[in-house]
Amino acid sequence: MPTSFVRGLKCRLCGKMYPKEPLNFCTEDFGPLEVDYDYEAIAEVLSRSKIEMRPENMWRYRELLPIDGEPTVGAQVGGTPLIKADRLAEALGVEKLWVKNDAVNFPTLSFKDRVVSVALSKAREFGFSTVGCASTGNLGNSVAANAAAAGLEAYIFIPADLERSKILGSSIYGAKVVGVTGTYDEVNRLCTQVAFKYGWGFVNINLRPFYAEGSKSMGFEIAEQLGWRVPQHVVVPMAGGSLVGKIPKAFQELAKVGLIEHARCRIYGAQASGCSPISTAVKNGWETHRPVRRPNTIAKSLAIGDPADGYFACKVIRDSGGWAEDVSDQEISEAMVLLGRTEGIFAETAGGVTVAVTRKLIEQGRIPRDEEIVICITGNGLKTQDAVAEYVEAPVIIKPSLEELAALVDGAAREPVLV
Numbered sequence: 001m002p003t004s005f006v007r008g009l010k011c012r013l014c015g016k017m018y019p020k021e022p023l024n025f026c027t028e029d030f031g032p033l034e035v036d037y038d039y040e041a042i043a044e045v046l047s048r049s050k051i052e053m054r055p056e057n058m059w060r061y062r063e064l065l066p067i068d069g070e071p072t073v074g075a076q077v078g079g080t081p082l083i084k085a086d087r088l089a090e091a092l093g094v095e096k097l098w099v100k101n102d103a104v105n106f107p108t109l110s111f112k113d114r115v116v117s118v119a120l121s122k123a124r125e126f127g128f129s130t131v132g133c134a135s136t137g138n139l140g141n142s143v144a145a146n147a148a149a150a151g152l153e154a155y156i157f158i159p160a161d162l163e164r165s166k167i168l169g170s171s172i173y174g175a176k177v178v179g180v181t182g183t184y185d186e187v188n189r190l191c192t193q194v195a196f197k198y199g200w201g202f203v204n205i206n207l208r209p210f211y212a213e214g215s216k217s218m219g220f221e222i223a224e225q226l227g228w229r230v231p232q233h234v235v236v237p238m239a240g241g242s243l244v245g246k247i248p249k250a251f252q253e254l255a256k257v258g259l260i261e262h263a264r265c266r267i268y269g270a271q272a273s274g275c276s277p278i279s280t281a282v283k284n285g286w287e288t289h290r291p292v293r294r295p296n297t298i299a300k301s302l303a304i305g306d307p308a309d310g311y312f313a314c315k316v317i318r319d320s321g322g323w324a325e326d327v328s329d330q331e332i333s334e335a336m337v338l339l340g341r342t343e344g345i346f347a348e349t350a351g352g353v354t355v356a357v358t359r360k361l362i363e364q365g366r367i368p369r370d371e372e373i374v375i376c377i378t379g380n381g382l383k384t385q386d387a388v389a390e391y392v393e394a395p396v397i398i399k400p401s402l403e404e405l406a407a408l409v410d411g412a413a414r415e416p417v418l419v
C-alpha cells in the first residue's frame with residue numbers, strides 16, 4: 001500500500017500551500033484550508049476493480065482520503081445501503097428515487113462516523129492523546145464512541161438544551177460531556193479558544209480540513225452503488241454546510257481519476273425554517289449567508305446559525321444548477337413518519353428535513369418528476385423520538401384474549417389508548 005497522496009493543505013481563498021498540520025485557516029486571509037491531493041498519482045494506482053475487491057466500508061476509497069498510514073480509528077465505518085425507494089417515490093410522485101441510508105452507519109448511527117474516523121485517525125498520526133468537538137449531538141456521539149475504542153480522551157461540548165438521547169449517546173462512552181448554556185455558535189467559539197489553550201485535537205476546528213474529507217465517502221459510495229455513475233439530483237441536509245460540498249467534490253474526484261465518466265449532478269440543500277441561513281441565502285440570491293442568532297427548530301442537529309462553510313455551500317449549490325429550501329417543524333415530523341411508513345426507515349429530524357424539502361422541490365417543479373434523485377438520510381430516529389411522538393398512533397391495549405383482538409381487527413373496538 002502506498003502511503004499518502006496528500007501534498008499538503010491549500011487555502012480555498014488565496015491558494016497558499018501549508019504542510020500537513022492541525023490547522024484549519026490560512027494565516028494570510030483566514031480562508032479555510034483544504035486537503036490537496038496528487039490526483040495524477042491516484043489515477044495511476046486506483047481502479048474500479050481494485051476498489052471492488054476491498055471490504056465494504058469507507059476505507060475502500062482510502063487513496064482519496066487524507067491519512068498517511070492505515071486507518072486506526074473507525075475501520076468499519078461506511079458501506080451503508082443505497083435503497084431504491086419505490087414506495088416513497090410513489091408518495092412523492094416521482095419515478096426514480098434512492099435513499100442513501102446513513103441512519104445505520106456504524107458505530108453511532110449517523111454520517112458523522114465518516115468524518116470522525118478520518119479526523120481521529122489523523123489525530124493519532126499527529127500524536128494527540130486528547131480530542132474534542134463542538135457538536136449539535138451526532139458529532140459528539142461519534143467522537144465519544146470512536147475515541148473510546150481508540151483509547152483517546154474525549155471532551156464533547158454541546159448546547160445544554162440538546163435532546164436527552166444525544167447527550168446520553170455521548171456520556172455512555174465515558175467522554176467528558178460539557179453542556180454550554182448558549183447556541184452552537186457560542187459553543188464553537190469557546191471550543192476554538194479551548195483548542196488553542198490546551199492544544200487538543202478538535203475534530204471540527206484544528207482538524208477540520210481532514211475531518212471534512214470524510215464526508216466524501218458518502219458521495220463515493222452513492223456513485224459506486226449506482227454502478228459507477230452519478231444521479232441527476234442529490235438532496236443533502238445542511239448544518240455547517242460541509243457535507244453538501246463534499247458530495248459533489250467526491251463525484252468530481254471520481255471523474256478526475258477516471259472512475260466515472262462525468263460528475264454532472266444538481267445539488268440541493270435542505271434546512272429547517274427555524275434555522276435556515278444557507279437556504280435563505282440561496283433563495284435570495286445572496287453570495288453568502290447571514291447568521292441566524294437564535295435557531296429555533298426540532299432539527300437540532302442542523303441548528304447552526306453561522307455555518308462555517310456557508311459561503312461555499314451557497315456557491316456549490318448555485319454552480320451545480322441546484323437549489324435550496326427549508327421546511328417547518330410540522331413538515332419535518334410528518335416527513336419522518338412518511339419515510340417510516342413507506343420505506344421502513346426511521347430517520348432523525350434531519351432526515352425529516354431532507355424528505356420534506358425533497359417533496360417541496362418536486363412540488364415546485366425544481367426537481368423534475370422523471371429524473372433520478374438520491375436523498376441523503378444522515379441520522380437515526382431513535383435519537384430524536386420526541387419529534388414524532390405526537391404524530392404516530394399509540395398502541396391499542398387489549399386483554400390477552402382472542403375476542404378482544406378480533407374486535408380490534410374487525411375495526412369495532414378501534415379506540416386508540418393513550419399511554
Ligand SMILES: *Cc1c(COP(=O)(O)O)cnc(C)c1O
Nearest residue numbers: 138239240241242243350378379
Ligand atoms: C452534522 C449533520 C449534518 C450536516 O452536516 P454539515 O456537514 O455540517 O452540513 C446532517 N445531518 C446530520 C444528522 C448531522 O448530524
Ligand SMILES: [Zn+2]
Nearest residue numbers: 011014026031
Ligand atoms: Zn489564504
